[in-house]
Amino acid sequence: xxxxxxxxxxxxxxxxxxxxxxxxxxxxxxxxxxxxxxxxxxxxxxxxxxxxxxxxxxxxxxxxxxxxxxxxxxxxxxxxxxxxxxxxxxxxxxxxx
Numbered sequence: 001x002x003x004x005x006x007x008x009x010x011x012x013x014x015x016x017x018x019x020x021x022x023x024x025x026x027x028x029x030x031x032x033x034x035x036x037x038x039x040x041x042x043x044x045x046x047x048x049x050x051x052x053x054x055x056x057x058x059x060x061x062x063x064x065x066x067x068x069x070x071x072x073x074x075x076x077x078x079x080x081x082x083x084x085x086x087x088x089x090x091x092x093x094x095x096x097x
Contacts, residue, residue, distance in 0.1 A: 005034030005070050024060070024076045031070030039066040 005011030011034035017027045031037075040047070047064055054062040060077025 004037070005031035008034040011070075019079075020076070023078065025079050027075040029071070029073040031072070034070050036068050037066040037071045 005013055012032050014030045014032070015028070016030075017025060020026050043051075051062045054060045054075060054077065058077035060075065062076075063074045065072040065074075
């Protein structure tokens with residue numbers, strides 16, 4: 001790995017998720033013990049793309065925090081309801097049909 005916590009021998013990445021009080025799913029990526037990330041002066045294509053895509057496709061938000069101990073990325077969005085056909089397929093798999 002060239003960038004981030006995984007570029008350091010002792011670097012770690014913690015990925016977690018939870019459902020917030022407003023029923024949004026929150027996915028968090030947190031890097032530690034790597035080189036301090038450089039805070040971009042201007043958002044590049046990747047950050048802009050992720051923020052715009054999450055807002056448009058998931059009605060959610062993506063945040064990038066460039067902390068001294070490492071990058072923290074959070075993605076918050078409403079859970080997408082499963083379609084009726086997906087539920088039927090899942091029921092068939094679990095019931096052995």
